[in-house]
Amino acid sequence: MRMHGTMKINSKGHLEIGGCDVVDLAQEFGTPLYIIDEALIRENCRKYYQAFTGKNQSDLVIYAGKAFLVMAMCRIIEEEGLGLDVVSGGELYIAFQAGFPPEKIFFHGNNKSPAELRFALEKGVGRIVVDNFYELEVLRKIAEDGGYSPSILLRVAPGIEAHSHEYIRTGQIDSKFGFTLANGDALRAVEIALASDNLNLTGLHCHIGSQILELGAFGHAARVMMEFLQELREKTGWVAAELDLGGGLGIYYVEGDDPPSVDDYAGVIRESVEKAAAEFGYPRPRIIVEPGRSIAGPAGTTIYTIGSMKDIPGVRKYVAVDGGMTDNPRPALYKARYEGLVANKADQPAQEVVSITGRCCESGDMLIWDLSVPHVEPGDILAISCTGAYTYSMSSNYNWLPRPAVVLVNNGQAELIVARETYDDLVHKQILPERFSKGCRW
DSSP states (O other), X not given: OXXXXXXXXXXXXXXXXXXXXXXXXXXXXXXXXXXXXXXXXXXXXXXXXXXXXXXXXXXXXXXEGGGSOOHHHHHHHHHTTOEEEEOSHHHHHHHHHTTOOGGGEEEOOSSOOHHHHHHHHHHTOSEEEEOSHHHHHHHHHHHHHHTOOXXXXXXXXXXXXXXXXXXXXXXXXXXXXXXXXXXXXXXXXXXXXXXXXXXXXXXXXXXXXXXXXXXXXXXXXXXXXXXXXXXXXXXXXXXXXXXXXXXXXXXXXXXXXXXXXXXXXXXXXXXXXXXHHHXXXXXXXXXXXXXXXHHHGGGEEEEEEEEEEEEETTTEEEEXXXXXXXXXXXXXXXXXXXXXXXXXXXXXXXXXXXXXXXXXXXXXXXXXXXXXXXXXXXXXXXXXXXXXXXXXXXXXXXXXXXXXXXXXXXXXXXXXXXXOOOHHHHHTTOOOOGGGSTTOXX
């Protein structure tokens, strides 16, 4: 397994993260357990800040909260000078509970409810990213009735297909997200927004996909959006102050992944925008980007306790852990691949190849196929790297498994930032009707 951030093998032969022995963390907090490397989170934030805002003070980096959002993460993001992208009333509420500045929040989503929009307006969020004609009209009416004048971006589907899993492509024409550029919907949406007295259209947004490892797609998207801005100026006279190009930069998960650097990513985007602006004589818009996975992903590690095993001679050896698709559904959803190692035997050579299965009653509950490990035994601690994004945030209680705890590690200290769910948590919202009380008869 490739080491990330503060990971290292200590003198005991154990995996260590943030100066904390992973075996000790398992004993103190139990497993499954999400471990977040605070130093690496902050390092990744600073790379983005320096690559964008540090080069041009008007540009803004906003963290995509859907990747991993808890109150402690909100505080880190704020301290590092980034804004925040949320996609639901729940994410908004967490941000507000953490004291995140509302003016630095961008509210996304393809089906925001009227209640969520009112909540956002009442709290004074910085931008509402409008996704469709229905939302545009609902927002206009709510703003008019409430006396609000929100600043908005319009999400555009630019017709670009980035090379990633088909389920996480979001910029092409056939997408549930945004106003389609090719059929004129995007132009019509801009015209409607400009004609609305109580909506302040500040710019456009696009997002072409996730886990993208080729920079050319980002440069192409920026060019397409700048060409559209020039078309809009010619047809309406409107000049955009902001151009939000979304996120999507990929990370290393397994051997063969070769993600570009944040500096190279920023350079391609800036060059494409500025070249088009110069060509068209268009005022350079404020560039906004929305990284999520590339900030949180490498900083997360999930640890499990190994339990049962099934050895099928000549076929496969299954090794089961005490978590699975409930705490990391990505392998089942996307065929996502991960690396791992036995944390309490991190310095020992590989002796066998096993496949890591979860404990859910699903044959598709597999975390890693064909992992080389030392001889493993029940009670060993398995660590899977790069699980900081889209694991806790996508976790579930399937099979009524309690969600794991989350700990933040830094300089030898481990702080609990999400407590482990208990069996009581699983039933505290359930209601047993009176007629089902003991001794009840129909």
